[in-house]
Amino acid sequence: MLPRASWKLVKANLHRRPAFRVTRKERVAIRAAREMVLRLAPSAAERCHLLPISSMQWSSVTMGVGDESIAIVDLEQANALSFFMARTDWLEHPIFTYVEFMIRAAEVLYDDGDLVLAYRVAHRANRRLQAYARTGTMWPNIPRPQAINADLPRFMESHAVLRGITAHELAHVMQNIGTCEAEPIFDAAEEAYHSAKYEEGRFAEGMIFNRYSKPDIIQKFVNGGFYDGDITLGVRLAERDNEITRYQINEVQADAIGLIAMTEAAASVDYDPEKLFRISLSNVEITEYLVALRRILPRLPRRTRDGHVLLQDSTLSARQSTIVRFVQILRDRPELAPEVAAYWSELSQSTIDFFEEWIANSKMEQIARRGSILARGGIHFGLAGQFPPYPDEDYFRQMPPQLRGDAIFKLAHLRVPSNFFCIEETYNEEHDPNSDPVPRGFSSALRDLADLSATEETLPGDVTRTAILRDGKDARFIEVLRSARTQVVNREIDLNWSAGFDCIFSRYIRAI
Amino acid sequence: MSKRIIISIAVPETDESKISSIWRELRVAEGLPSDNDLGAPLKLQNFDAASMAQWSLNALPVVAPILTAIFGYLIAARGELTVERNGEKITMKNLRPSQLKQLLKILDEVQEDSD
Numbered sequence: 001m002l003p004r005a006s007w008k009l010v011k012a013n014l015h016r017r018p019a020f021r022v023t024r025k026e027r028v029a030i031r032a033a034r035e036m037v038l039r040l041a042p043s044a045a046e047r048c049h050l051l052p053i054s055s056m057q058w059s060s061v062t063m064g065v066g067d068e069s070i071a072i073v074d075l076e077q078a079n080a081l082s083f084f085m086a087r088t089d090w091l092e093h094p095i096f097t098y099v100e101f102m103i104r105a106a107e108v109l110y111d112d113g114d115l116v117l118a119y120r121v122a123h124r125a126n127r128r129l130q131a132y133a134r135t136g137t138m139w140p141n142i143p144r145p146q147a148i149n150a151d152l153p154r155f156m157e158s159h160a161v162l163r164g165i166t167a168h169e170l171a172h173v174m175q176n177i178g179t180c181e182a183e184p185i186f187d188a189a190e191e192a193y194h195s196a197k198y199e200e201g202r203f204a205e206g207m208i209f210n211r212y213s214k215p216d217i218i219q220k221f222v223n224g225g226f227y228d229g230d231i232t233l234g235v236r237l238a239e240r241d242n243e244i245t246r247y248q249i250n251e252v253q254a255d256a257i258g259l260i261a262m263t264e265a266a267a268s269v270d271y272d273p274e275k276l277f278r279i280s281l282s283n284v285e286i287t288e289y290l291v292a293l294r295r296i297l298p299r300l301p302r303r304t305r306d307g308h309v310l311l312q313d314s315t316l317s318a319r320q321s322t323i324v325r326f327v328q329i330l331r332d333r334p335e336l337a338p339e340v341a342a343y344w345s346e347l348s349q350s351t352i353d354f355f356e357e358w359i360a361n362s363k364m365e366q367i368a369r370r371g372s373i374l375a376r377g378g379i380h381f382g383l384a385g386q387f388p389p390y391p392d393e394d395y396f397r398q399m400p401p402q403l404r405g406d407a408i409f410k411l412a413h414l415r416v417p418s419n420f421f422c423i424e425e426t427y428n429e430e431h432d433p434n435s436d437p438v439p440r441g442f443s444s445a446l447r448d449l450a451d452l453s454a455t456e457e458t459l460p461g462d463v464t465r466t467a468i469l470r471d472g473k474d475a476r477f478i479e480v481l482r483s484a485r486t487q488v489v490n491r492e493i494d495l496n497w498s499a500g501f502d503c504i505f506s507r508y509i510r511a512i
Numbered sequence: 513m514s515k516r517i518i519i520s521i522a523v524p525e526t527d528e529s530k531i532s533s534i535w536r537e538l539r540v541a542e543g544l545p546s547d548n549d550l551g552a553p554l555k556l557q558n559f560d561a562a563s564m565a566q567w568s569l570n571a572l573p574v575v576a577p578i579l580t581a582i583f584g585y586l587i588a589a590r591g592e593l594t595v596e597r598n599g600e601k602i603t604m605k606n607l608r609p610s611q612l613k614q615l616l617k618i619l620d621e622v623q624e625d626s627d
Binding site for chain 2: 012067294461
């Protein structure tokens with residue numbers, strides 16, 4: 001139970017609009033995760049509070065004042081993560097992940113008071129979905145081929161993702177209040193983190209190659225969205241190295257605890273360790289896309305195509321490498337987490353070796369970078385409409401080695417094919433067994449979001465909630481924002497999706 | 513229905529003590545008593561990153577000039593500002609100088625409500 005003083009604090013400071021209700025099964029899952037964490041650190045029970053919510057910001061947060069800390073677990077974050085995980089597992093078309101990213105953006109915008117932009121985002125998503133459905137043969141049916149496997153529903157039933165997120169947030173609470181009992185696991189995670197951080201034996205005039213961090217990059221657009229180059233904040237990276245390292249270590253330690261909770265859930269439904277291993281890696285990537293979406297949305301230029309957009313590198317490389325090494329440690333030292341050691345001992349060594357190979361040849365790092373590259377590509381495409389030609393080899397060759405890597409990273413998005421950003425180019429694609437729908441949905445959504453934000457005339461608060469209330473509630477409007485998702489679930493286009501709200505917003509929508 | 517307006521300001525944790533002391537200077541310059549200082553902040557750690565220090569205040573007319581004056585610092589510190597009134601909420605996340613007009617409009621309404 002949350003103490004009264006903490007409740008008041010949360011109510012005054014959380015500022016969130018509810019999304020759905022927390023169900024009984026979800027509460028049971030959350031409680032299971034909490035129990036697991038407290039088994040690891042019994043002394044934290046008194047000061048370690050947990051509050052499940054379901055909000056339109058779909059992001060968990062830890063709140064602390066003085067000695068007390070509350071982990072506020074947002075179920076919508078778990079739902080978003082599960083949704084994308086399912087799309088990936090069943091090899092679905094990127095239009096569906098595109099729609100989901102757009103809806104998530106619309107929810108945050110609405111919650112921030114940005115009603116017109118939220119509506120326009122939903123409108124664009126619906127238009128794209130309709131265009132996709134038209135390429136099928138059974139309009140208004142939405143073609144939705146899926147590579148169904150029966151394991152996924154079992155995995156979802158175990159609420160493994162929710163338990164993992166809950167444990168992750170509680171681990172942050174433990175970091176804040178400082179508990180000794182979880183130290184062995186925290187130390188093991190940190191050890192795993194450091195062991196893969198630097199490329200061994202690779203130097204260039206005294207520099208050591210760090211796999212985990214790249215500099216922040218600012219993209220510049222002028223004169224109506226023309227690309228004006230990028231700024232790489234390399235010195236700032238050096239200045240903030242300690243801060244970044246500490247942040248990354250906090251994240252991987254929390255990931256370790258989250259992984260143990262997820263493993264317990266998966267073990268309870270006999271979920272294959274080979275799959276759980278890969279899912280853990282993929283889930284961190286999906287989380288980073290959600291993180292990137294939250295960070296980028298407020299930074300997109302507004303009412304103009306011009307501006308400077310700052311993009312931080314993600315922590316994905318650190319997190320994925322650490323997970324691989326940490327699982328190895330769980331196998332080698334079963335006393336660390338005995339309840340899950342048996343489960344992980346069934347993972348084949350060759351699977352771990354496969355990813356170890358990727359760490360060693362830096363392929364893991366390269367793949368981890370693609371989120372940042374896709375993000376910048378999406379923003380660039382959305383604002384400028386096209387890419388400039390990629391520089392030739394001499395441009396890079398004339399740079400000193402320390403700068404070359406960053407320059408290649410900075411311009412990497414210019415080589416990404418346009419069907420990563422233009423969802424309309426994907427409608428007629430054959431179903432691809434190697435489909436990776438989440439990255440493409442992400443970058444396509446960003447391109448539309450950049451475009452919509454740049455052409456948005458209103459400011460948050462220009463149209464208030466009173467304008468969209470029906471029977472004193474905003475529930476119907478929120479349903480409209482989410483209607484593309486409902487149509488996807490029902491596999492049928494609803495041309496009436498805007499439920500009459502278009503009268504209010506039609507003046508803001510330009511016919512294209 | 514309560515006409516209370518709550519304004520929250522948030523800055524990265526690393527800027528916490530700086531903004532507290534700037535606020536105090538502004539408070540003194542305005543000649544207000546010390547119970548208008550920022551108290552202990554709330555530490556917020558969102559899953560999408562930096563730890564923030566957040567304060568929530570009732571938007572009283574006495575506080576309005578200080579909020580306006582500290583807006584520049586909030587921008588420089590990459591802070592956030594949230595205004596909540598009667599269930600209506602506006603969050604300004606990527607603060608820019610051009611948003612000062614918006615803030616002043618909100619604070620004007622605060623003034624009107626209390627008159």
